[in-house]
Amino acid sequence: MIIKRFSALLLTLSVSLCAEINKEELNKLNVGALLVKDMTSKQMLYAKEPFKELKPASLTKVMTALIAIEQGNLGRPVTITREMTRVEPTIAGYRRGDVIRLEDMIKATMIKSDNDAAKAIAIAVGGSEERFVAMMNAKAKAIGMRHTHFTNPCGYDDKQHYSTPKDLL
Structure with a gap:
C-alpha cells in the first residue's frame, strides 16, 4: 500500500545484512527511484535512478x-x-x-x-x-546533499522541493 501510495516518491532502503537481492522483484516495484545498500559492507546492492530528482x-x-x-x-x-x-x-x-x-x-x-x-x-x-x-x-x-533543495519543512510538493535517492542515503 505504501509503495503504491508513494509511487512517485523515491524510496531508499538500507539493508543491515548482506542478503541475496532479487533484482527482478525490485524492478517490478512501482517507484521512481530505489537504492539498496548493505550498511555493514557499504556495498551498493541495487540502484534504480539514484540521481533522479524527485519529491521527497x-x-x-x-x-x-x-x-x-x-x-x-x-x-x-x-x-x-x-x-x-x-x-x-x-x-x-x-x-x-x-x-x-x-x-x-x-x-x-x-x-x-x-x-x-x-x-x-x-x-x-x-x-x-x-x-x-x-x-x-x-x-x-x-552534509554533501548536492542534488537536494527544500522549500518547506513539511514535504509539500513544489517544483523546487526535491532530492535524490543518493542524497537521502
Whole structure:
C-alpha cells in the first residue's frame, strides 16, 4: 500500500545484512527511484535512478527534526501561534496558545508525520518558516546533499522541493 501510495516518491532502503537481492522483484516495484545498500559492507546492492530528482514528501521531516535536535534545548516550551496551525493534514491538532515542548513536536513530526508540528518547529527554531528553510538547505549542502533543495519543512510538493535517492542515503 505504501509503495503504491508513494509511487512517485523515491524510496531508499538500507539493508543491515548482506542478503541475496532479487533484482527482478525490485524492478517490478512501482517507484521512481530505489537504492539498496548493505550498511555493514557499504556495498551498493541495487540502484534504480539514484540521481533522479524527485519529491521527497515527508522524508523532508527528517531534516526538520535534525535541525531542531542540533539546536539543542529540547525541553524548551514553544507557544503555538496561529501561523503554526495553518497547515494541511496530517496534523497533531495544536491550538493557538498551546505550549508544547520542542521534543514533543519532534516526536509528532517523526512518528505521526504531523505537519503542524513540523511548521511549529520551523518557526520556533528559525524565527520564520523562510529562515528555517534556508537553514535546511545550508545543512543539506554541508552534509554533501548536492542534488537536494527544500522549500518547506513539511514535504509539500513544489517544483523546487526535491532530492535524490543518493542524497537521502
